[in-house]
Amino acid sequence: MEFSVLGPLRVRTEGREIPIPGHKQRTLLAALLLANGDVLSDERLVSLLWGQRPPTTVSAQLYTYVSRLRQRLGGPVELVREPAGYRLGVRDAVFDAAEFQRLSRAGHATLREGRHDAAARLLRSALGLWRGPALGGVTEQLRDAEAPQLDEARMAALESRLDAELAMGEHRQLVAELTGLVARFPLRERFRAQWMTALYRCERQAEALAVYREGRRLLAEELGVDPGPALTATHRAVLSGGLALDGPAHRTATAVP
CATH class of the missing domain: 1.10.10.10 (Winged helix-like DNA-binding domain superfamily/Winged helix DNA-binding domain)
Structure with a gap:
């Protein structure tokens, strides 16, 4: 069953x-x-x-x-x-929620170990279990109580999958996906940092810097805060040329999750 x-x-x-x-x-x-x-x-x-x-x-x-x-x-x-x-x-x-949790935990752990290809496979399998917004067809009370944590776990798995694929050199394939994700979630800084990384590795440094400036503006206007450490570090790495696949910024970034 x-x-x-x-x-x-x-x-x-x-x-x-x-x-x-x-x-x-x-x-x-x-x-x-x-x-x-x-x-x-x-x-x-x-x-x-x-x-x-x-x-x-x-x-x-x-x-x-x-x-x-x-x-x-x-x-x-x-x-x-x-x-x-x-x-x-x-x-x-x-039970798909339990299976998603098992696969995503394994994927996060594998990514921390630096095994990017295996991590990407695990996280793709976890994300493939989703068929749409969680808890369709139930009461609003249950959705409000349970859906936010399920959605957050899904976003964390997606972010880690993107980190793994960026580490594997798949930046050109990811630009379009990250463009859409940042448009949907403009205040999610990790997506924005990943988009900047992909753009930089596609030799689009000016666009990567523009992505940072737009994010800094939105964070200030919407939340009254400055960019967090990860987004700030990505900005500095763009300016210093430290986002090459074999550079120190890349090695630090893939260890963060």
């Missing part, structure tokens, strides 16, 4: 999809999956399903949703009532 929350909630078994109807049942399942085998209290589940205005029949409705979910999932899943709430055991099932 396969459970997916890195995109719209999806359950599959033996190549076929098991439909989970309704926001409440999908939210219940996703919340229990993300608890990683821990007990979720009734109070927490009610908050995730109904927010601050639960119905007067909340206990009965919660029991009904749990019963229906048990029927949908069948034997391979253990949805257990505990004194304080509910716990989900999925035995040998595949």
